[in-house]
Amino acid sequence: MEAITMEKEISQEQAFERLQRLYGDLEDSRELLDAMINREFPGQIALVSSFGAESVVLLDLVAQVNPDTAVVFLNTEKLFGETLKYRDTLVERLGLTNLVTVNPDKQEVQAEDHNGLLWTRDTDGCCDLRKVRPLARAMNGFDAWITGRKRFQSSTRSSIPLIELDGSKIKVNPLAFWSQEQVDQRIRELGLPEHPLVSQGFPSIGCMPCTHRVEAGDDRRAGRWAGQDKTECGIHIGANI
Template structure:
């Protein structure tokens, strides 16, 4: 990238950052459906995507989105290490909610062979494993979009405790419609819509990601405590590494 191109990108990123700040001010106390409606109106369906893990709380956000527009593209990162229960849950929710454009994105075959042919990288270097199984595939998938929606919540704690409703991520807007919701509000969405729980929720999983790095929660733990147990790692990287 030339100096002039870099300067232009910095300038463009500043514009996106100011736009995100202004939108966050307007939508700071908006309901999840209002946030999604605003994102759809501002960006347009063809340039907006929702990223979902189809995990233990995912059905609530997908339900709200489907009520707004079930044709908004949904990106699902199939890492190759997911529980069979998660894949079955994905298919069930697609049918139940009438989702029209769910895109299952996988790591490139050459990356799998180069980086993790023995499927042991999750143990020796979980950050590298997440990088090529999740961060890089998401970067490829989001190249088609100007903004994306995700399901992070402040009550999850850690790096998520102070997330805004709208933020900038390089040249892309990032909408967090569930930033302000409470566990009780999520439970209410499940109850009112009669949404099925993730199949592993009954077994004590509060948060479900890849098989090697997900575990049952212990009494008193938060959902994120059961991910990457015994390590300082708390995020897979898709929310901490710029995906523009």
């Protein structure tokens, strides 16, 4: 068993090195998505989307390339109602046909967060229960996944590449080099629907208990886990998806 596991790891490393050579500098996001979705990983790649403040840009690009692409949505059961409605709006507007909604395991929630207040005492534990583990289960049937992470968003994302090997999966970050101005301009130019909470002072949107309004001039992610050192939910940090 150990030999088989090592062989798979070597094979995946070789696959990553090949993709890095072919596409590692390809900053045309649509072209990169076309290559990953339609040529390299047909039926084996998923876009993981929060349907948050900036999500529409990547969702629109994926819909143009292949609207049947699996779109994995983590319903943590702590989300804003506006996010759920926005998800439905975008799925219909963009013609996305393969939405995969993932919920936390009911037995795990009952055992670890029976009163729904785990976030008040252990935000990392709450994210692990409601995001990291559900995503790991959802990704079992895929070889690669697409994220909307961008370098400008935080110090922990300042050097992310277009393609990376994360655990056993290839991770593609087609908007890694985009600026906030490019994102905003794309939304305006195409008339893409904006998350309803953005105009209410929420430029970055996650779960309701851990997302707060941001004052003008503050960092856009300042409202996420405000007052804590935490800047990531965990699905992009050692989650071994």
